[in-house]
Amino acid sequence: MKTVMFYNQKGGVGKTSLAVNFAYLAASEGFRTLLWDLDPQASATYILRGDDGDSPKASKIVSEEYSLDELAISSNYANLFLLASSLKMRLFAEKLAEAKNPRRRLTRILEATKDEFDLTVIDAPPNLTDLSETVISAIDLVVVPLQPSPLAIRSSQVMIEHLESIGLSQKCVALYNMVDQRRAGHRSAIATEEPVGKLAKLRSYIPYSADIEKMAISREPLPIIATNSKSSVAMEGLYNEISNLIYAR
Ligand SMILES: Nc1ncnc2c1ncn2[C@@H]1O[C@H](COP(=O)(O)OP(=O)(O)O)[C@@H](O)[C@H]1O
Ligand SMILES: [Mg+2]
Numbered sequence: 001m002k003t004v005m006f007y008n009q010k011g012g013v014g015k016t017s018l019a020v021n022f023a024y025l026a027a028s029e030g031f032r033t034l035l036w037d038l039d040p041q042a043s044a045t046y047i048l049r050g051d052d053g054d055s056p057k058a059s060k061i062v063s064e065e066y067s068l069d070e071l072a073i074s075s076n077y078a079n080l081f082l083l084a085s086s087l088k089m090r091l092f093a094e095k096l097a098e099a100k101n102p103r104r105r106l107t108r109i110l111e112a113t114k115d116e117f118d119l120t121v122i123d124a125p126p127n128l129t130d131l132s133e134t135v136i137s138a139i140d141l142v143v144v145p146l147q148p149s150p151l152a153i154r155s156s157q158v159m160i161e162h163l164e165s166i167g168l169s170q171k172c173v174a175l176y177n178m179v180d181q182r183r184a185g186h187r188s189a190i191a192t193e194e195p196v197g198k199l200a201k202l203r204s205y206i207p208y209s210a211d212i213e214k215m216a217i218s219r220e221p222l223p224i225i226a227t228n229s230k231s232s233v234a235m236e237g238l239y240n241e242i243s244n245l246i247y248a249r
Contacts, residue, residue: 001113001117001118002118002247003120004022004121004122005136005139006022006124006145007124007132007144007172008146009126010146010155014177015039016044017212020035021221021239023035024077025221025223025235026119027080028077028078028079028223031119034082034083034119034120035075036068036122039125040085041085042089045084047219048075049219050073050084052086052088054073055086058088059091059095061109062096062109064105064109067109067113068113068116096131103137106138133168141173144159144172144174144175145206147176148186149185160198173199174195174197175206177206179207190205202238202241204238206231209229
């Protein structure tokens with residue numbers, strides 16, 4: 001089983017939108033996919049039409065009393081399962097930190113479902129806590145979405161430097177989201193092969209698109225509401241690039 005997390009300590013950069021679409025595309029290719037909403041704001045849960053009642057207590061996950069597949073619910077889409085979030089999930093970090101070896105515990109929790117799921121996609125909460133470091137060390141790939149503006153890059157720099165200092169930056173790749181081709185700065189950012197800070201940059205990028213905002217209104221993944229749109233095609237390109245990366249690792 002492979003594990004990918006969409007992560008940035010900044011909110012509003014597209015983690016949830018990208019995680020939902022990535023998980024949906026993997027599921028539609030036939031991979032049994034778990035979308036683990038780890039953010040107590042529960043936006044991914046909302047988009048996939050889950051609610052508070054679908055969310056388990058964090059202690060149920062951490063205690064290993066139940067496996068993730070027992071706690072997950074089916075979504076409206078074939079092969080796509082949701083581990084729903086709610087305010088209850090805010091205790092996950094604390095509960096996991098109580099384990100003797102949090103990283104090993106999390107690895108075991110993920111491995112317990114390796115026969116049930118081909119892929120787990122984690123929608124991360126927007127803060128750099130010990131939890132994020134534990135999760136990053138236990139998974140295959142971290143996708144860091146950010147806008148290609150100098151200020152957004154600068155503010156992600158601190159996080160990127162931190163990941164580097166703890167030896168985790170080679171697991172992380174940067175992804176430009178909300179790209180506006182009318183802006184020269186955006187055009188040159190996506191054209192360069194230079195890393196972002198020290199993070200390798202994905203070739204794919206996601207344009208700014210009102211259809212992505214509509215996901216939260218119609219509560220459906222992008223390919224359903226805007227089939228063949230520019231943003232949908234970009235999302236598929238992103239899916240292919242990321243899956244090539246994780247299966248090469
Ligand atoms: N490429 C995009 N184009 C337009 N709007 C976007 C795009 N990506 C995300 N958004 C919007 O930006 C807001 C924040 O996105 P979200 O995925 O919730 O970010 P995060 O999970 O990082 O907080 C949402 O309203 C979402 O619809
Ligand atoms: Mg989010």
